[in-house]
Amino acid sequence: MFDEPNKTNPPFSKGSSKYENPDGVKIGLEVHVQLNKLKTKVFCGCTTDYHNDPPNSHVCPVCLGLPGALPVINKKAVEAAIKVGLALNCKVEEHTQFYRKNYYYPDLPKGFQITQYDFPISSQGYVMIEGEDGEHRIGITRAHMEEDPGRLVHEGTIDKSKYTLIDYNRSGMALLEVVSDPDMRSPKEARRYLDKLRNILEYLDVFDGNLEGALRVDANISIMGGQRAEIKNISSHKGAERALLYEIVRQKNVLRRGGVVVLETRHFDEAREITLSMRSKEEAHDYRYFPEPDLVPLKISGWAPAIKETLPELPDARRMRFVEQYGIADDHAKALTSELKLAVFYEEVAKKADPKMAAVWICDVLKGELNYRDLTIDAFRKEHMLSVIELLASKKITEDGAVDIIRTLLDKGGSPEEIVAQKGLVVVEGDIVSTAAEEAIKENPQAVADYKAGKEKALNSLVGAVMKKTKGRADARAAREVLLGKLG
Amino acid sequence: MATINELRERIHAESSEEIVHEYLEKIAESKLNAFITVSGESALARARKIDSEGHEGPLAGIPIAIKDNISTKGIRTTCASKILTGYIPPYDAHVIERLKEAGAIIIGKANMDEFAMGTSTETSFYGATKNPWDIERVPGGSSGGSAAAVAGDDVPLALGSDTGGSVRCPASFCGVVGLKPTYGVISRYGLIAYANSLEQIGPFATSVRDVATLFDVIAGYDARDSTSVKRDVNYSSAMKNDVRGLKIGVPEEYFGEGTDEKVEKAVRDAIHKLEDLGASLKDVKMPHTKYALASYYIIAMSEASSNLARFDGMRYGLRVEDSDWHTTFSQVRAAGFGDEVKRRILLGTYALSAGYHDKYYLKALKVRTLIKQDFERAFKNVDVLITPTMPYPAFRLGEKIGDPLSLYLADVDTVPINLAGVPSISVPCGFSEGLPIGMQIIGKHFDEATILRTAYTFEENTDFHIKQPEGV
Ligand SMILES: [Zn+2]
Numbered sequence: 001m002f003d004e005p006n007k008t009n010p011p012f013s014k015g016s017s018k019y020e021n022p023d024g025v026k027i028g029l030e031v032h033v034q035l036n037k038l039k040t041k042v043f044c045g046c047t048t049d050y051h052n053d054p055p056n057s058h059v060c061p062v063c064l065g066l067p068g069a070l071p072v073i074n075k076k077a078v079e080a081a082i083k084v085g086l087a088l089n090c091k092v093e094e095h096t097q098f099y100r101k102n103y104y105y106p107d108l109p110k111g112f113q114i115t116q117y118d119f120p121i122s123s124q125g126y127v128m129i130e131g132e133d134g135e136h137r138i139g140i141t142r143a144h145m146e147e148d149p150g151r152l153v154h155e156g157t158i159d160k161s162k163y164t165l166i167d168y169n170r171s172g173m174a175l176l177e178v179v180s181d182p183d184m185r186s187p188k189e190a191r192r193y194l195d196k197l198r199n200i201l202e203y204l205d206v207f208d209g210n211l212e213g214a215l216r217v218d219a220n221i222s223i224m225g226g227q228r229a230e231i232k233n234i235s236s237h238k239g240a241e242r243a244l245l246y247e248i249v250r251q252k253n254v255l256r257r258g259g260v261v262v263l264e265t266r267h268f269d270e271a272r273e274i275t276l277s278m279r280s281k282e283e284a285h286d287y288r289y290f291p292e293p294d295l296v297p298l299k300i301s302g303w304a305p306a307i308k309e310t311l312p313e314l315p316d317a318r319r320m321r322f323v324e325q326y327g328i329a330d331d332h333a334k335a336l337t338s339e340l341k342l343a344v345f346y347e348e349v350a351k352k353a354d355p356k357m358a359a360v361w362i363c364d365v366l367k368g369e370l371n372y373r374d375l376t377i378d379a380f381r382k383e384h385m386l387s388v389i390e391l392l393a394s395k396k397i398t399e400d401g402a403v404d405i406i407r408t409l410l411d412k413g414g415s416p417e418e419i420v421a422q423k424g425l426v427v428v429e430g431d432i433v434s435t436a437a438e439e440a441i442k443e444n445p446q447a448v449a450d451y452k453a454g455k456e457k458a459l460n461s462l463v464g465a466v467m468k469k470t471k472g473r474a475d476a477r478a479a480r481e482v483l484l485g486k487l488g
Numbered sequence: 489m490a491t492i493n494e495l496r497e498r499i500h501a502e503s504s505e506e507i508v509h510e511y512l513e514k515i516a517e518s519k520l521n522a523f524i525t526v527s528g529e530s531a532l533a534r535a536r537k538i539d540s541e542g543h544e545g546p547l548a549g550i551p552i553a554i555k556d557n558i559s560t561k562g563i564r565t566t567c568a569s570k571i572l573t574g575y576i577p578p579y580d581a582h583v584i585e586r587l588k589e590a591g592a593i594i595i596g597k598a599n600m601d602e603f604a605m606g607t608s609t610e611t612s613f614y615g616a617t618k619n620p621w622d623i624e625r626v627p628g629g630s631s632g633g634s635a636a637a638v639a640g641d642d643v644p645l646a647l648g649s650d651t652g653g654s655v656r657c658p659a660s661f662c663g664v665v666g667l668k669p670t671y672g673v674i675s676r677y678g679l680i681a682y683a684n685s686l687e688q689i690g691p692f693a694t695s696v697r698d699v700a701t702l703f704d705v706i707a708g709y710d711a712r713d714s715t716s717v718k719r720d721v722n723y724s725s726a727m728k729n730d731v732r733g734l735k736i737g738v739p740e741e742y743f744g745e746g747t748d749e750k751v752e753k754a755v756r757d758a759i760h761k762l763e764d765l766g767a768s769l770k771d772v773k774m775p776h777t778k779y780a781l782a783s784y785y786i787i788a789m790s791e792a793s794s795n796l797a798r799f800d801g802m803r804y805g806l807r808v809e810d811s812d813w814h815t816t817f818s819q820v821r822a823a824g825f826g827d828e829v830k831r832r833i834l835l836g837t838y839a840l841s842a843g844y845h846d847k848y849y850l851k852a853l854k855v856r857t858l859i860k861q862d863f864e865r866a867f868k869n870v871d872v873l874i875t876p877t878m879p880y881p882a883f884r885l886g887e888k889i890g891d892p893l894s895l896y897l898a899d900v901d902t903v904p905i906n907l908a909g910v911p912s913i914s915v916p917c918g919f920s921e922g923l924p925i926g927m928q929i930i931g932k933h934f935d936e937a938t939i940l941r942t943a944y945t946f947e948e949n950t951d952f953h954i955k956q957p958e959g960v
Contacts, residue, residue: 019505025791061579067572067680068559068581070713102840106813111797164813166802214541288840293791294676296713450953 019132020062021185023223023248028141028182029190029240030218031197034148035174035206037082042147042174043071043114050199051211055153055167065109067147073098076298077122077174081145082207082307084176085122087200087314088140094301096121099291103285106166107149115146115177119288127190127200127317130183139181140192147303151213164206170213182220182228187244189217195338197390199315202340216242220246223251227263231275234268243268247275268487318343326355326431328378332363339378344368359390361402369406384409387416398475401425425473433474437482440465451487461485489641489956492698495550503833504535504549508593511551515596515642515780519623522637524614526596527563532818534593545683546701548591551635553646556597557604558689559678563594567680568602571824575804581637581678582713583647583689585708590705595643599633601959602826603796603799604654604682605632607898610826610889618885619661621923625882628658631692635662638692645702646692651683652784653877654901656692658913660877660926665699665943665953668902670934671909672717677863682794684715686906695953696915696944700724703936712732719742722791732766732910734938737870741777742901748880754918755876759944762874767942771871772866776858777904783859784902784903785896786839786852793836799824817927831892839929856907863908867932871944875901877914901928911936915943916952924952 036048042121044062061069078096085092099117125140150171154161184190198215201207219241222228225472234240239331244381251261266275276362313321317339322333322343336359340411349358366380373379388405391397397405408419420426440462441448450458459480467478489499499507499537512528529553538549556561557567559577561584564850566572572717580588587594609617609632617632619625621642627636631648635658638646648655652669659666667690674689681687691702700723709718738759743752803806808819823835839848866873879900888895905912912935916929927946931939947953 063575064803066559066577066579066804067567067575067798068557068676068678069579072678072714100794102797104797104800104814104817106800106802109798109803111800112794116707153799176819187712286842286843288794288845289792290790290840290845293715294681 005168010298011106017060021132021184023108023252024225025185025192025248026144026182026222026228027184027187027244028163028220029180029184030220031180031194032216032218033084033174033178033180033197033207034211034214035077036208036211036214037206038074038080038174040074040076042074042145043172046172048173049170050252053169055169056249057169057460058169063109064168071114071292073295073298074174075193077145078205078298079303079307080174081121081143081176082300082303083179083204083311084201084206085125085143086304086308086311087204088122088125088143088178090122090140092122092300093119093305095297095299096145097297098295099289102288103454104151105151106164107171109150109168113147113149114292114295116144117396119297120144126195127193129189129196131192136183136189138183138189141179141181143176143178146175147171148175148213159269174402177238182222187241187248190244191237194240196315196478198237199340204314204315206324209385211328218476219247219249221247223248224255225253226251226261229263229270229275230259232278233266233270234416235270236330239268239270243271243275244274250275255403296398302407315343322346326350326359328356328359333357335363340404345377345382345385349389353386354393355392357389358385360419361385361392366406369410373410375410379410380406384416390414391420394476396420396433397425398473400472432470432481433482434486436466436474437462437479437486439469440483441486448487489694490550490644491642491695493546493602494695495644499549499863503539504593504901505532507540507549507603508532508535508595511595511643515637518640519536519629520600520618520636520640520642521615521624522617522633522640522642523596523629524566524612524633524758525564525600526569527594529811530563530595530798531593531595533545538593540592543590543591545589547645547705549593550595550645551598551643552587552597552702553598553634553643553647554584554594555600555634556630557649557680557682558583559680560594560597563597564671565612565680567604568600568614568887569824569826570613571799571801571806571820572804573806573824577678580598580817581591582675582710583611584678585707586706586708591647592705598631598637598646600648600649601632602829603656603680603792604630604649604651604687605828605832607653607895608660608883608885608889609633610885611682611826613826618886619679619882621663622882625884625923626879628661628882630654630658631666634692634903635659635664635666638662638664638694638924641956644693646942647681647706648690648692649682649687650690650906651687651788651898652703652906654687655692656902656912656926656928657899659692659914661882661924662930663691663924663926663952663955665696665913665915666690667699667701667703667936667940668905668912668938669707670911670913671906673707673719673911673934673936674889675713675716675941677710677712681791683791684795685791686784686900687786689705691773696726696913696940696947697727699913700727700944702713702829705726716816717934721937722931723936723940726940728941729945730766731762731942732756733781734762734872734942735766735870736762736942737770737866737873738770738773739773739777739866739875741774742801742875746874746879746897746900747876749920750920751876751878751880752927754920755874758917758927758950759874762942762946765945770870772870772873773867774904775823776855779855780859780907781896782902783852783855784899784907785835785908786848787856789832789836790839790849790852791836792841796825796829796833828892838891851857859904860908862904863910865909865929871932871938873930875928875930879930881920881923881925905930909933911939913923913939913943915946917946917950917954918952
């Protein structure tokens with residue numbers, strides 16, 4: 001567990017065997033990303049900071065779709081969309097245009113959604129993920145802008161509620177719909193793609209994935225070259241993986257029974273973890289797309305180069321830099337850069353402490369303890385991590401002691417120094433270890449005899465005895481050396 | 489009939505309150521049904537405020553009627569439709585803000601064809617408006633209430649909106665001046681859309697000068713309308729009695745079959761009058777004119793089918809007994825829209841549908857480009873184009889309402905202008921059996937100054953605009 005990292009894998013290790021994809025799974029995802037870090041909505045001046053406010057408190061004639069109100073494009077939203085496009089290696093178009101997608105739904109105050117159709121803001125990109133057989137490329141068909149509808153709220157469950165309430169606070173939030181090519185070959189790859197996408201979005205500072213409705217997924221999946229099913233209403237990465245796993249089994253069963261998978265839209269029931277066919281009536285949509293006459297085509301050819309300059313370091317680049325700059329293992333670099341906050345946390349610690357040690361302790365210990373408690377890195381202070389590493393480096397505490405400190409900090413709070421004092425975690429002095437070793441040798445003649453007879457393992461029980469006598473405050477390696485010295 | 493200058497003098501000598509009061513009485517006695525809502529109390533209150541505090545605006549204390557598809561904060565705005573029953577906008581349209589800044593007093597909301605869909609103001613849920621020259625006849629449409637109110641002296645000024653002729657047609661039928669500005673000159677913010685890519689708000693008055701003054705007040709850039717353009721022009725300064733050197737194009741395509749002989753003669757006489765005053769005439773060819781009506785109606789109806797989707801009874805307007813939302817939506821729309829509106833929504837929906845989109849909507853857009861090019865070519869050689877505004881004078885109430893196609897055909901001379909986005913003004917140029925005839929003067933993009941000057945010169949040298957309907 002505490003081995004020094006010495007293997008430095010190149011990023012994106014190539015798998016030794018090629019992934020066979022036995023079921024011929026093809027998955028494409030449409031991900032709706034709310035650009036919720038913008039200050040205002042996409043076509044009006046209403047704030048995006050509504051999550052803690054009463055329903056319908058951040059609305060205006062524009063996002064309520066009142067008669068006569070007109071949309072005006074939020075330039076910052078276009079910039080954010082271009083930023084994402086560039087980060088996804090997309091081609092950013094010369095000009096972009098908005099269209100109306102016409103359909104009726106109570107959450108849609110205008111009876112149409114302003115979205116893009118021909119001339120999306122960016123297209124033809126890709127992202128790299130850790131696939132079933134190493135590095136795998138997922139094509140990005142397009143990433144286009146649109147507006148979010150309002151939110152329907154039901155008293156109790158949707159089936160039992162006597163009425164529907166509509167909150168238009170969300171109406172008009174800027175969305176980016178990122179459409180992938182059908183390049184994912186397993187639900188696991190789909191999940192990794194979503195993780196990667198979310199990670200990139202957070203690096204770009206356009207998106208806070210923790211807010212309600214921040215990321216919504218529709219998945220297209222086919223097997224064995226058959227027709228695809230579109231699964232709607234997936235709201236989490238885990239949900240996407242589950243829905244797709246279910247769907248593969250369902251489609252395989254259809255084929256096994258001699259049936260044919262039909263092209264259809266299915267709804268993911270998150271509670272039951274199954275997909276259900278939606279009525280064909282609901283999917284027989286003709287959206288009658290046509291250019292939004294109230295928004296002029298936007299010439300954006302000049303925007304991309306300047307925005308490119310402002311692009312931050314992205315996860316893959318940072319991962320490679322961590323390996324190079326800090327000499328840490330690629331697995332560690334990958335784990336550290338998989339979440340922006342974690343990467344920032346690591347880098348701040350690594351600047352002031354041994355970077356390799358920091359990587360080991362953050363990835364292998366702290367991350368596990370956080371996951372176990374369902375906490376994020378926000379729950380741990382970097383000053384505390386620094387103290388723990390300093391205490392360890394100066395051999396004032398043992399590794400077991402360090403784990404104890406981290407656990408205590410997460411469960412009860414305090415500071416590392418206080419915990420060391422309270423729990424008496426300071427490594428005991430050499431004299432005490434020496435005395436304990438002498439006692440251990442005296443009290444365990446059989447082990448001594450075994451060791452001298454060549455059974456190396458017998459030494460372990462002697463080390464254990466020393467640790468017991470010092471109540472775990474001795475450094476195991478030091479105890480071992482002292483014992484070896486005394487045994488000649 | 490009083491001009492802005494005369495009213496300003498009277499307000500100075502008497503008071504705005506007295507003027508407003510006088511007009512409110514006229515409206516109350518009027519047989520025209522030109523208003524859907526009269527905002528008497530707020531108008532009087534505002535007049536008193538201006539009287540006591542003074543106001544330096546160009547329209548200080550002067551009453552104005554607003555077409556009922558322009559949003560007025562606190563005053564119900566119906567679009568002459570049952571579906572907007574009870575809707576009171578919480579905000580002012582850009583033009584209303586401008587009018588208030590200029591000191592104008594909103595005296596009421598003018599009748600119109602439901603959602604501006606019509607050429608006669610007969611499709612209003614609130615009943616047809618009547619033509620002051622003959623109350624058996626239509627005032628034209630869709631801004632019929634605005635034009636009739638000005639012609640009948642119910643009010644000195646009015647705003648309308650023009651999607652395919654809706655300002656110019658009633659101006660022509662009612663014998664007043666009406667301007668359809670270049671697309672983008674007046675902010676559409678607050679104008680309840682019929683066909684966004686075609687329409688502009690436009691002023692009505694009894695003289696070209698007053699139209700220019702009102703236009704000066706309401707024109708100008710507005711960041712809330714993405715199609716609004718930045719231009720700084722003072723249109724009142726175009727009031728020069730001089731057309732020497734002006735090159736007038738006369739497109740024969742606009743004098744074709746279906747044009748009333750007397751209308752044709754009046755317009756040709758008017759053109760010769762301008763020639764006498766120093767203008768020169770040129771033949772111009774506008775070969776795609778004959779496709780304009782089809783293109784216009786497909787585009788307008790397509791946009792309308794989408795624009796009117798928001799009227800579902802969920803947030804404002806007519807409400808029916810609640811059922812599931814699907815049922816509620818269709819019941820509200822079935823009960824709230826009139827036949828002509830339903831017809832246009834259906835046709836527009838059809839034109840945009842999969843399988844028909846390219847055949848109708850896309851083709852209409854291509855034709856629109858050809859028509860624009862017709863105008864661009866023509867304006868290489870001429871400064872203005874002159875045509876009849878309407879092919880005939882006002883027809884009888886009920887005469888065409890049962891025959892939608894013949895009503896659509898009435899727009900033949902006005903719709904190409906909206907497709908091209910150029911400005912155009914209708915001015916009185918004659919009479920046919922006591923009914924006014926309008927002449928249409930069309931200009932280059934953003935060259936309202938030239939058409940206003942041409943119209944002003946014509947007005948200064950003729951007296952068609954002075955004649956008033958009897959009993960007014
Ligand atoms: Zn808003």
